[in-house]
Amino acid sequence: MFTHTQSGSERLAIWRALRQDSTITTPQDVVSAFASMVPETRYLDFYTPNSWPTVFELVEEGMFCNSAITLVMAATLDYFGFISSDKLRLDAISSHVTNEQGIVLIHQELVYNFIPGQIVSHQYLAENSTRYDSHIIATDKLYS
Numbered sequence: 001m002f003t004h005t006q007s008g009s010e011r012l013a014i015w016r017a018l019r020q021d022s023t024i025t026t027p028q029d030v031v032s033a034f035a036s037m038v039p040e041t042r043y044l045d046f047y048t049p050n051s052w053p054t055v056f057e058l059v060e061e062g063m064f065c066n067s068a069i070t071l072v073m074a075a076t077l078d079y080f081g082f083i084s085s086d087k088l089r090l091d092a093i094s095s096h097v098t099n100e101q102g103i104v105l106i107h108q109e110l111v112y113n114f115i116p117g118q119i120v121s122h123q124y125l126a127e128n129s130t131r132y133d134s135h136i137i138a139t140d141k142l143y144s
Contacts, residue, residue: 001033001034001036001037002014002015002037002062003062008059008060008061008062009060011060012056012059012060015059015072015076018033019076019079019080026082027077027082027110027112027119028119030073030076030080031073031117032117033076034072034073034076034113034116035116039064039065039100039102040063040065041065042065042066042067042101042102043064043065043067043068044063044065044067044068044071044103046067046090046092046102046103046132046133047092047132049137049141052067052071052141054142054143055072055074055075055143056143058071058072059072065102066100066102066103066113067102067103069102070090070103070105070112070113071090071103073105073112073113074088074112074142075143077105077112078142083139084107084108085139086138086139086140087136087137087138087139088105088107088136088139088141089106089107089135089136090103090104090106090134090135090136091103091106091125091131091133091134091135092131092132092134092135093114093125093129093130094130094132095114095115095129096128096130097114097115097128097129098114098115098116101132103135104125106125109121110122111124114129
């Protein structure tokens with residue numbers, strides 16, 4: 001979806017087009033749109049949510065570590081109305097499946113961005129990862 005060969009404005013336009021895509025009707029459609037992204041080196045300190053850039057800055061600057069992908073995915077899920085809360089739970093984890101570290105979104109006992117292209121249960125996450133930290137942030141923190 002996003003590459004480093006694209007300019008910041010091109011990445012923002014691609015993300016805007018995704019959010020305007022009328023074929024996206026389920027959370028799985030959103031997750032599938034992000035499935036091909038290859039995570040970069042860790043940009044975000046997943047222990048300090050107050051230091052995280054906005055999702056617009058992440059997309060424009062091309063900062064696509066696992067945590068940043070989760071944040072942009074969460075904003076996209078929010079845009080489509082698939083998140084029914086004004087607060088987000090984001091857990092910092094180490095995956096025993098992918099050997100990656102980063103934050104995952106947990107909403108209604110479902111976990112987003114633990115395995116690319118899949119939504120898994122909270123139970124599956126608990127059985128297949130080590131949790132380092134958990135954050136509850138206001139959904140609007142993604143944007144400002």
